[in-house]
Amino acid sequence: MARVFNFSAGPAVLPLEVIEEAQRELADYQGSGMSILESSHRGREYSAIHEEAIANTHELLNIGDDYAVLFMQGGASTQFPLIPMNLLGEGQTADYTNSGTWAAKAIKEARLFGNINIAADCGKEIPTRVPSVDELKLTPGAAYLHITSNETISGAQWKTFPEPEAPLVADMSSDILSRPFDAGKFGLIYAGAQKNLGPAGMALVIIRKELAERAPESLPTMFKYKTHIENNSLFNTCPTFTIYMYMLVTRWIKKTGLDNLHKRNVEKAAKLYAAIDGTDFYRGTAVAECRSDMNVTWRLPAEELEAKFIAEAAEQNLKGLKGHRSVGGIRASIYNAFPMEGIDALVSFMEDFERANG
Ligand SMILES: Cc1ncc(COP(=O)(O)O)c(C=O)c1O
Numbered sequence: 001m002a003r004v005f006n007f008s009a010g011p012a013v014l015p016l017e018v019i020e021e022a023q024r025e026l027a028d029y030q031g032s033g034m035s036i037l038e039s040s041h042r043g044r045e046y047s048a049i050h051e052e053a054i055a056n057t058h059e060l061l062n063i064g065d066d067y068a069v070l071f072m073q074g075g076a077s078t079q080f081p082l083i084p085m086n087l088l089g090e091g092q093t094a095d096y097t098n099s100g101t102w103a104a105k106a107i108k109e110a111r112l113f114g115n116i117n118i119a120a121d122c123g124k125e126i127p128t129r130v131p132s133v134d135e136l137k138l139t140p141g142a143a144y145l146h147i148t149s150n151e152t153i154s155g156a157q158w159k160t161f162p163e164p165e166a167p168l169v170a171d172m173s174s175d176i177l178s179r180p181f182d183a184g185k186f187g188l189i190y191a192g193a194q195k196n197l198g199p200a201g202m203a204l205v206i207i208r209k210e211l212a213e214r215a216p217e218s219l220p221t222m223f224k225y226k227t228h229i230e231n232n233s234l235f236n237t238c239p240t241f242t243i244y245m246y247m248l249v250t251r252w253i254k255k256t257g258l259d260n261l262h263k264r265n266v267e268k269a270a271k272l273y274a275a276i277d278g279t280d281f282y283r284g285t286a287v288a289e290c291r292s293d294m295n296v297t298w299r300l301p302a303e304e305l306e307a308k309f310i311a312e313a314a315e316q317n318l319k320g321l322k323g324h325r326s327v328g329g330i331r332a333s334i335y336n337a338f339p340m341e342g343i344d345a346l347v348s349f350m351e352d353f354e355r356a357n358g
Pocket of ligand 1: 074078102148153172174192
């Protein structure tokens with residue numbers, strides 16, 4: 001089997017052993033005589049998967065029963081409006097940090113529902129970064145503070161989280177479960193599944209249950225976190241196959257150990273940043289203290305060289321290195337399941353490419 005090194009930002013590389021396990025039991029799930037793809041979301045087989053996925057999340061994030069783990073549809077993008085719809089009361093203000101494209105999208109949706117204060121704005125700065133905790137201008141009595149823990153496009157990541165008085169809400173789409181952190185300090189965490197968690201098709205939402213009580217009664221049933229909490233994410237047909245894959249991925253994270261994964265993630269990123277910093281030919285695009293361990297971004301001296309770099313890398317089975325269409329450049333997304341050998345192969349390719357074109 002020829003597997004390439006897949007640097008895609010999402011959907012992204014998954015642990016091979018997870019894919020192989022899903023493959024082994026795809027046609028006949030554990031002797032049930034049917035695929036999990038064909039099984040009822042209320043049946044015995046799927047129910048066990050659902051409960052394990054929730055339990056694994058509680059265990060990995062070390063959160064208690066005051067938090068609900070929800071599987072919701074519409075991707076992380078649907079959370080952008082749902083958060084203010086549920087948490088931002090009439091006349092209240094919500095604080096948002098602007099750190100780039102994804103934060104800006106969250107802000108745009110939130111503005112549809114109430115007063116938004118931009119607590120810090122470095123969204124358009126180059127080199128890119130996230131705000132520091134000290135520069136935040138927070139609103140007294142704010143409904144919540146929203147941050148984007150890792151800007152997938154620019155490659156900037158929060159290394160230390162703020163601890164505001166208001167509930168902290170975080171879009172962790174591109175770095176959830178890549179490092180240990182104190183989830184108990186957050187009011188709400190959400191993440192599209194298709195990077196570190198599994199295939200596309202759901203957003204993982206972790207919410208302190210009491211916050212869901214804020215939602216106005218007038219909200220449509222499906223848009224209320226309360227509905228999904230009360231129904232254990234089974235109010236309607238949930239994305240069963242994505243949740244099944246997520247359950248397998250969380251099993252794999254538990255087996256590997258979150259601390260070990262984090263150590264490996266830091267080592268992978270450090271190796272790549274060292275290759276970028278070792279020469280003037282490559283230029284990192286994020287401020288050093290904010291460099292993401294998940295999405296490593298850099299430029300070459302000219303756009304034509306970048307196109308050549310991406311094309312020649314792909315010929316060597318280093319796929320998906322093109323930067324986001326809005327910013328260009330090179331982006332290597334190196335989530336949990338991305339192997340160290342792929343980093344070594346990329347670094348070696350970078351050295352060869354510079355020798356031939358530098
Ligand atoms: C940080 C971040 N937030 C939100 C999204 C949007 O996620 P989705 O495509 O699941 O709506 C993405 C997608 O790449 C992302 O990287």
